[in-house]
Amino acid sequence: MPVGTLGSVKGLELEQVRATGAEMVLANTYHLALRPGEDIVESLGGLHGFSGWQGPILTDSGGFQIFSLAHRTKVTEEHAAFQSHIDGRRVVISPERAVAIQEALGSDVAMVLDHVVALPNRPEVVRDAAERTIRWARRCQQAATRSDQALFAIVQGGLDPAMRADCAHRLAELDFPGYAVGGLSVGEPPEQMYRTLDVTVPELPADRPRYLMGVGRPEDLLEAIRRGIDLFDCVMPTRNGRNAQAFTDEGPLRLRNLKYERDERPLQPGCPCAACRRSRGYIRHLFMAKEMLGPILLSIHNLAYYQRLVADARRAIERDQFETFREEKLRGWGVV
RNA sequence: GGGGGGUUUCCCGAGCGGUCAAAGGGGUCAGACUGUAAAUCUGAUGGCAAUGCCUUCGCAGGUUCGAAUCCUGCACCCCCCA
Numbered sequence: 001m002p003v004g005t006l007g008s009v010k011g012l013e014l015e016q017v018r019a020t021g022a023e024m025v026l027a028n029t030y031h032l033a034l035r036p037g038e039d040i041v042e043s044l045g046g047l048h049g050f051s052g053w054q055g056p057i058l059t060d061s062g063g064f065q066i067f068s069l070a071h072r073t074k075v076t077e078e079h080a081a082f083q084s085h086i087d088g089r090r091v092v093i094s095p096e097r098a099v100a101i102q103e104a105l106g107s108d109v110a111m112v113l114d115h116v117v118a119l120p121n122r123p124e125v126v127r128d129a130a131e132r133t134i135r136w137a138r139r140c141q142q143a144a145t146r147s148d149q150a151l152f153a154i155v156q157g158g159l160d161p162a163m164r165a166d167c168a169h170r171l172a173e174l175d176f177p178g179y180a181v182g183g184l185s186v187g188e189p190p191e192q193m194y195r196t197l198d199v200t201v202p203e204l205p206a207d208r209p210r211y212l213m214g215v216g217r218p219e220d221l222l223e224a225i226r227r228g229i230d231l232f233d234c235v236m237p238t239r240n241g242r243n244a245q246a247f248t249d250e251g252p253l254r255l256r257n258l259k260y261e262r263d264e265r266p267l268q269p270g271c272p273c274a275a276c277r278r279s280r281g282y283i284r285h286l287f288m289a290k291e292m293l294g295p296i297l298l299s300i301h302n303l304a305y306y307q308r309l310v311a312d313a314r315r316a317i318e319r320d321q322f323e324t325f326r327e328e329k330l331r332g333w334g335v336v
Numbered sequence: 337g338g339g340g341g342g343u344u345u346c347c348c349g350a351g352c353g354g355u356c357a358a359a360g361g362g363g364u365c366a367g368a369c370u371g372u373a374a375a376u377c378u379g380a381u382g383g384c385a386a387u388g389c390c391u392u393c394g395c396a397g398g399u400u401c402g403a404a405u406c407c408u409g410c411a412c413c414c415c416c417c418a
Contacts, residue, residue, distance in 0.1 A: 065371095116371085
């Protein structure tokens, strides 16, 4: 899923997002509750009518903001209290409120409010957050009223295998329609994230979507797919695209680099996206000149690249050739 | 013709006797970015055999232990008066 936190995949029109192959996008509860407010989104047709996106929409709950905006957030058993990053006012999001906001937003998939902490962290902090996440998941489940909206649970538990497995197991017993693995890629080395997936994913029902939140680099996606993950979201293709980085089969390209000044090749030979109809030299020029088309084109390219990556992975799995596919990709990226 | 102001490292622009290879900004070069407080942030940016040496603040001389800073002459630019 491309990330459209504020109800828009930054810089891109709906058709451009759709043309990358994306079917589902992500938006954010905390951010939309602050601005414009879920009541306004609801009155303007819900997230679909409001943004115009016809496909499925998943809303994150605000749990990630407990981590990313930690310095202005206070968590109690009852709720998370934020000091708005926009105007400083107090914004309280309880599990019940997170569900109510998401129901008003009208997303197709809502996420439970979870408690995300930075890693590495003290065991008691990680355990406390994981236990609270389970209690909050129950409260979210009980607060949910819409039959046309799925509610996914989120596994926490840091890097502790036992805690992860336990958290996953206990959430699985609550019979959610989908499960996410959260609290990863928040500062820990990739290897530790992979090891955590090794022990977490097997505890989650294989007949439900298994979603790794906020990940990641192309190699992270393949490592996660290999371990049973079905769904991802990440700002990397769009944010890094806006910052002049293009993902390709030869690894990421920093288009501002002098070496592309006269490079007449496309970013990725064979890529059908709009950016790849131009030369690297032209795209470098756009970034050096601070033309808005630069960030737009690389956002398009990176989203298309990511979509193709997972589509190809899916096809490889169907042919039982995933390992070969993965090794080829990693070799191209120079990761192995 | 008379009076005044100015010329600083790639650019703009501080500095006005030593702590100045010289603030700050721009540009350039390089790096970071993982459920978006991000079209953002970080570092480098005279040369070198480099805990030191050399070259540089319009040009040429001079004063001084020491000058981007003071003095003299010259060149060029800007403003006002005629």
